[in-house]
Amino acid sequence: MRQPPISKGPVPTMKLGMHRFIIGVVCALLAGPVSAYAPPAARAAVMDNDLVGGVRIGKTTALRAKAPDLSIPSGILMTMDGRVLWARDPDSVRAMASTTKIMTAVVAIEQAGLDDMVTVDRAAAIVGQSAMGLVPGERFSMGELLKGVLIQSGNDAATLVAEHVGGTVDGFVAMMNDKAAALDLRNTHYANPHGLDQAGHHTSASDLAALARYAMRIPVFREIVGTYKAKVRSDRYTHVLQNHNDLLKSYSGAEGIKTGWTDDAGYCVVVAARRGSVELVGVIMGATNEVDRAKQAKKLLDWGFAHYAPAQVTTAGAQYGSVPVSDYVDISVTAVSAEETSLAALDMAGALETKVELLSSVRAPIAVGDRIGTLSVYQGSSMLAQIPLTADHPVRAPDFWETIGIFFIRLWKAIFG
Numbered sequence: 001m002r003q004p005p006i007s008k009g010p011v012p013t014m015k016l017g018m019h020r021f022i023i024g025v026v027c028a029l030l031a032g033p034v035s036a037y038a039p040p041a042a043r044a045a046v047m048d049n050d051l052v053g054g055v056r057i058g059k060t061t062a063l064r065a066k067a068p069d070l071s072i073p074s075g076i077l078m079t080m081d082g083r084v085l086w087a088r089d090p091d092s093v094r095a096m097a098s099t100t101k102i103m104t105a106v107v108a109i110e111q112a113g114l115d116d117m118v119t120v121d122r123a124a125a126i127v128g129q130s131a132m133g134l135v136p137g138e139r140f141s142m143g144e145l146l147k148g149v150l151i152q153s154g155n156d157a158a159t160l161v162a163e164h165v166g167g168t169v170d171g172f173v174a175m176m177n178d179k180a181a182a183l184d185l186r187n188t189h190y191a192n193p194h195g196l197d198q199a200g201h202h203t204s205a206s207d208l209a210a211l212a213r214y215a216m217r218i219p220v221f222r223e224i225v226g227t228y229k230a231k232v233r234s235d236r237y238t239h240v241l242q243n244h245n246d247l248l249k250s251y252s253g254a255e256g257i258k259t260g261w262t263d264d265a266g267y268c269v270v271v272a273a274r275r276g277s278v279e280l281v282g283v284i285m286g287a288t289n290e291v292d293r294a295k296q297a298k299k300l301l302d303w304g305f306a307h308y309a310p311a312q313v314t315t316a317g318a319q320y321g322s323v324p325v326s327d328y329v330d331i332s333v334t335a336v337s338a339e340e341t342s343l344a345a346l347d348m349a350g351a352l353e354t355k356v357e358l359l360s361s362v363r364a365p366i367a368v369g370d371r372i373g374t375l376s377v378y379q380g381s382s383m384l385a386q387i388p389l390t391a392d393h394p395v396r397a398p399d400f401w402e403t404i405g406i407f408f409i410r411l412w413k414a415i416f417g
C-alpha cells in the first residue's frame with residue numbers, strides 16, 4: 001500500500017506571502033515578452049487599424065460591431081472591379097508561399113504557347129516538397145504543365161515552366177519581377193517561381209489581390225484555378241492532380257484561386273467567389289493551420305456577400321428633367337434612364353446618392369436613345385457609376401419654311417419680349 005506523504009506542518013504565513021510576491025514579479029516580467037511574440041491573430045479578432053469601406057475602425061462602436069472578426073495578421077477583401085471592402089495591414093510585406101505560382105502562371109501564359117512541348121529535366125524533378133511528380137525525360141504541353149502548377153501546386157512543374165519560358169530559372173524570375181513592376185505591385189519581389197522561403201521573396205495582401213484580379217481576366221487561368229481534380233497526360237504517364245483549395249468543393253460560388261504554406265508565410269490563400277452579380281476576391285495571410293485558413297476565408301467571404309449586395313438605382317423610363325431643342329422655340333426632350341439599373345454597394349458605407357447632369361441644349365434631329373445627360377451615382381466620396389440618360393422621343397430637324405418662321409418668332413421675342 002502506498003503511504004501518504006509525511007506532513008511537514010503549515011508553511012509560515014510570512015514565507016508564503018514572500019513566495020507569492022516572487023511568483024507575481026516573475027509572471028509580470030514574463031508577460032511582456034510572451035505577449036510580444038504571440039501571433040497578432042491571437043490578440044484580437046477586430047483591430048483598430050482594420051479598414052471597412054476605406055474607413056479605419058478605430059474605437060467606433062458601430063463599425064466594430066459590423067466588422068468581420070478574423071484571426072489573421074494580414075488580409076484583404078476586394079470586389080473584382082477593385083473596390084476594397086475590408087483590409088487588415090494590407091501593405092505589410094510578408095512571405096507568400098505557393099501563391100507565388102499565380103505570377104508564374106501569368107508570365108508563362110503570356111510569354112509561351114499553351115501547345116509548346118516541354119521535356120522534364122532532372123533539376124526540375126528534384127525541387128522537392130509539394131510536387132506534381134515529374135519524371136525526367138517525359139514531355140508535356142505547356143497547357144498541361146500549368147495544371148500541375150496551379151492545381152497540384154507542383155514546385156517541380158513551376159521550375160520546369162521557368163526553365164522553358166525564361167531559358168533559366170533566374171531569367172524567368174526576372175520576367176516575374178518585370179511583370180510585377182508593370183502591374184505596380186510595389187510590395188512584391190520574386191526570388192523563385194515556386195514560393196519556397198527565400199531571402200527577397202515577398203509580397204503583400206493588397207498586391208496579391210491586385211494580381212489575382214488581373215489573372216482572373218485570363219480565361220485559361222480562370223478555368224484551371226477553378227478545377228478541383230484533373231488528369232494530365234505526358235508522352236509516358238498519366239498524372240492525377242488534386243487541388244489543395246478545399247473551398248472549391250465546400251464553399252458555394254468558389255472559383256479558385258491558390259493556396260500556400262511555408263514556415264515563414266504560415267497558411268495563405270487567395271480566393272475568388274461569385275454569387276449572382278457579385279464577384280469577390282479575398283486574401284488570407286498567416287493563418288495558423290489548414291483548417292483555420294479555410295475557416296477565415298469563409299468568414300471573410302460570408303461577410304462580404306452579406307454586406308456588399310446589389311441596390312436598385314433607377315428604373316427603366318424614370319425621368320430626370322428636360323433638355324431644350326435649340327432648333328425650335330418651345331420644344332424639348334425628356335431625359336430618361338433606358339433600363340433598370342442596380343449597383344452593388346457596401347451597406348455600411350452610407351446611402352447611395354445621385355447627381356444629374358444634362359446638356360444645356362441639343363440640336364435636331366434627335367433619335368430615341370440619343371444621350372443627353374448623365375446620372376452619376378455616389379456612395380460617400382466614391383463615384384460608383386455613371387449611367388447615360390437618353391432622349392425619350394424623336395425630334396426631326398425643321399424644314400426650310402419652319403426655319404424661317406422660327407427666325408421671325410425669335411426676332412419678335414427679342415424686340416418685344
